[in-house]
Amino acid sequence: MAELEVEIVAADHFVWSGAAKMVKARTSDGEIGILPGHSPVLAILAEGQLAIEPVSGDRIAVDVDGGFFSVDNDRVVIVADNAQLGDAATAGIR
């Protein structure tokens, strides 16, 4: 099965990257779920929590306060002004 290649960056540091099965994010219009094969999207993130389901391991929650994300060719780049990994996430850092 295809995987998403996820990368989360904040203004002054790198936050997380890895392979994922699904990414769920909140935009200013509502929630959006991204699965592999999604069409290219460029969207504005709303303040709130992102959920990433990695290929292996537990679901990762990331708190962001605004930013944007882009999806193309199964590559998800989440650009946050400030991002904070949830507690369960540390295991996923590579």
Next chain:
Amino acid sequence: MGAQIRVYRQKISSTTSMRKIFKAMELIATSRIGKARARVAASLPYANAITRAVSAVASQSEIDHPLTTEPEKIRRAAVLVITSDRGLAGSYSAGVLKQAEGLNELLRAEGKEVKTFLLGRKAQAYFEFRNRPYGRVWTGNTDAPEFATAREIGAALLEDFATDFEEGGVDEIHVVYTRFKSMVTQEPTVIRLLPLEVVEEQASSESELLPLYEFEPEPEQVLNALLPRYIESRIFAAMLQAAASELAARQRAMKSAGDNATDLIKKYTRLRNTARQAEITQELSEIVAGADALAS
């Protein structure tokens, strides 16, 4: 005669203590450069992602956004000058200020008014000494810039950009900073931030092509949200580069100051020894002469 030795001794001891300071500052600068360069590297993913996104929006959709359209006549330009807070960094601040003066003259020659924004106490001192007006100044942490400062500067510049010329607004924004090329070369550089020239790179390979994005919510709103971030990220990148350059310049300046101090100490020690020897010789000849006078 003894006075001369004392003078040399004083000079040697003061030069020695100065050398200690130079050495310490050199070491501090050296240890901080690594961190500053790491921060430059850490900010790259964000800057790359945002540049890519902005070019994607700007190249795909024909939006008339005030930030991307060139005004027909530019009457006032803002110049942000990034210098250091502290001196003892060789010609670092002077180089930037010289570059800024050059840009200033160029803009004036084109018939534009110039409004200057300053970052760093050195730039502030330069302008205050010459009684020249400036817009705003930020000081405090030029050797370890924070993103919050970049955001503040970005907001101030954008606010001026959004204001009409008649009310004191500006039509374009330039940034003068020092680009960190390598440990030995740092280059004062001018970039134009606004209006945006989104560099439309020649697609060299298939993978370089930007995909056709869907925008969420609307292209215009996306651009509205992206552009301030892009500006902030450019300013922050410039600040980080400037910080790394400042530290590198300081390290180099302190290294050569320390070397010069060593040379001076050597020279003064020689002179002191000569003076001491001359004194001994004179004393001897005085004693011999005195003894001769008594004997005869």
